[in-house]
Amino acid sequence: MRQLLLLVSGIILLHLASCASTQQTGNGDSGTDTADVAEPNQPGWYNGLIPSESDSTSFTGFAHAVSMDRADAESLAEETAMNNLRFEIDKFAESIRRELNEGVSGTSFGSASFIRDVRNAVGSMSLEGASSETEFFEVDSVIHAYTRVNLPRNTVLERLTSRISNNDFSGALRQRMSN
Secondary structure, eight states: OHHHHHHHHHHHHHHHHHHSSOOOOOOOOOOOOOGOOTTTTTOOOOOOOOEEOOOOOOEEEEEEEEEEEHHHHHHHHHHHHHHHHHHHHHHHHHHHHHHHTTTTTTTTGOOOHHHHHHHHHHSSSSTTTEEEEEEEEEETEEEEEEEEEEEEEHHHHHHHHOOOOOOHHHHHHHHHHHO
């Protein structure tokens, strides 16, 4: 239940962040777009506009947290990065579900129960074994923790197919993972 609550909270936060304006305020004379300005000490792999991504080898979640305490900053950044990792896996599973549902009437892929099953499978899937990297920077006694976590695609495939008992969906997962 806690993981589901964290997943829903993460999705809401991502939605709110995506609604935020990236337009520059003021008269615009500085010539610098605020969306292109990076924090001076952030790692090269971190982009505050991209909370998660996936490629042919893994799913990755990113986060930045600040605190006066290093352990608190690290804990919050890792928890947020894990939520963003789960969100990326959920986006992937949802894209497969939608592909299977499109253009085919009478399938179970559009049913509320199947959608719930997919969400629950992703939400309860163990992220154990995800590799984590955190870099710290201190600015004016405030600790900035930048974290990225990733999980190999084959691990995600194994865990999702074991949690979803639909052969067509599992086959589509395997096929997409191999591409």
